[in-house]
Amino acid sequence: MQEYPIGTPGKPWGDEEKAQWLAQQSVKRTYQQEVLDKLDTIPDGFKLVQYGALPYDATRYPLMAVVPENFNASLPNMLVTGGVHGYETSGVQGAIAFIREHLSEYAERCNVVVCPCISPWGYETINRWDPLALDPNRSFYKDSPAPESAQLLAFVESLELAFTMHIDLHETTDTDNSEFRPALAARDGTEHDEWEIPDGFYLVSNSKNTQLGFQQAIIDRVREITHIAPADENGKIIGADIVSEGVIGYDKKSLYLCGGLTDAEYVSTTEVYPDSPNATPEICNEAQVAAVRGGLDYVLAK
Template sequence: MGGSYRFPIGTPGQKWDEEERKAWYKQTTIKREYQKEVVPKIMALKERYDVGQYGALSYDVERFPLYAIKSRNWSENKPVVLVTGGVHGYETSGVHGALKFLETEAQRYISDFNILVAPCISPWGYETINRWNPDAIDPNRSFYADSPAEESVNLMKLISGLDQDVLVHIDLHETTDTDETEFRPALAARNGEDYVEGMVPDGFYTVGDTENPVPEFQKAVIDSVRQVTHIAPADDQGEIIGSPVVQDGVINYPMKKLGLCGGVTNCVYGTTTEVYPDSPKVTDDECNDAQVAAVVGGLNYVISQL
């Protein structure tokens, strides 16, 4: 169904200009603090990892430094694993799941891999619980040359500075009820389109790359997460969020074409996780644990292929 809900900013059928974008920005509010909830967890990892700043958001460089955490004893003889979280800042378990992986599991893999984690790519979005950045731009549609999103630009610079190719990239996300109640209606309004209501799947799923789907790798991720939380079923059309389910709990997107974070490298093994935190069947801790399980399942599979 569509057209029954009108986002309060903008004129139906007309794309936003600068005035509407500013109006959208003015109605955002700070709801939690990156410096209190995320940065201390990052700093606590310094005893076991190399923690460095790879940039800062110009909106407030003191408030929004960008951190990356690297495994020690980096070696050209080990393949590189990239874990990213918080591309959409509001997707909480992406951030805290990435950090929990470092806290609880990553040490088991440093003999096999060089591990690089960027846990909170969009800290302004984290604080305002937003999908976009202050310019009403989605960083997760902005991973391409001359990107307008500085969140995406900073991560691309970090990756381009590596002296090795990335073998594995796991990008941690969530699908939430607010995708349909807030963020997709805002997107339709921004683009001057009608909002067409979709269905939020109840459960975990992954998004593979249409150009490189690696189904056995996706299966390993799903099977690992299945030990922690339930997997999203297909809807009556055999789809999840409007895309065909190609295997249990898996859909595919053209990562590079859409400018997604999942396409930021030329990795052999890649997946984008999607946790559903609004399900009555899960807790916040289980959401974080599901993200950890996704990374663990993926890495265990890759080790079996090395």
């Protein structure tokens, strides 16, 4: 793996190195135009609520969710999250597309909560981390130092709902190897091997409760949009054992992943590959929408 230009190999970063890293980040797209402006029209029966704001710039980075105007206590509760890693574009845009195009179809059958962009600073700067050099998707725990994670946790807890399903929308990109894993190794003073970036869509299930039927239903729906990632030469995907076609598993709670923030029975993290020669931004967004719909339809059919 390449040597990262910040820090000393084998030595974890201190405040100086983190400040040096932050100084190199810049805004490359706008949260206002690409996210907030697209949430100007919400389907009937739902409303847009602000559940917090990032302390780096509270005016620039309000944290938004789409929720039912009235929760029906007799219906199951479903959670969709996107943009925990801000650089994973289709997670955000797919969540927005689902809100605009399909959310109303589920209004009478379940209570759907959608948080389309958990990390708006990361979205604007195309980053995996937040300005504190923290990965929000490893920070979902009590008194989390990552405000993105802490505020989402507080919001979900405030709803006082038992969620049946949670789908978290992500991407795996070539920059995972070229930038983000080298940065992680440098920050922590460790070594991280490069992994083979899978060419295609895959899922990360909750290894403590895989629910293979649920995962397969999502894979089958997404297959109509884009190709499913094959195993690598070692029979794995990103170094993890395959439990079903296009499906691996992580212990989401022990890793403090967003997918572990509820006790939902049905949990999955999508992974779209936008750098595939067979992919386009539209295909990636459609794959995320298909994953959400496939998951919802499966659970509602149960």
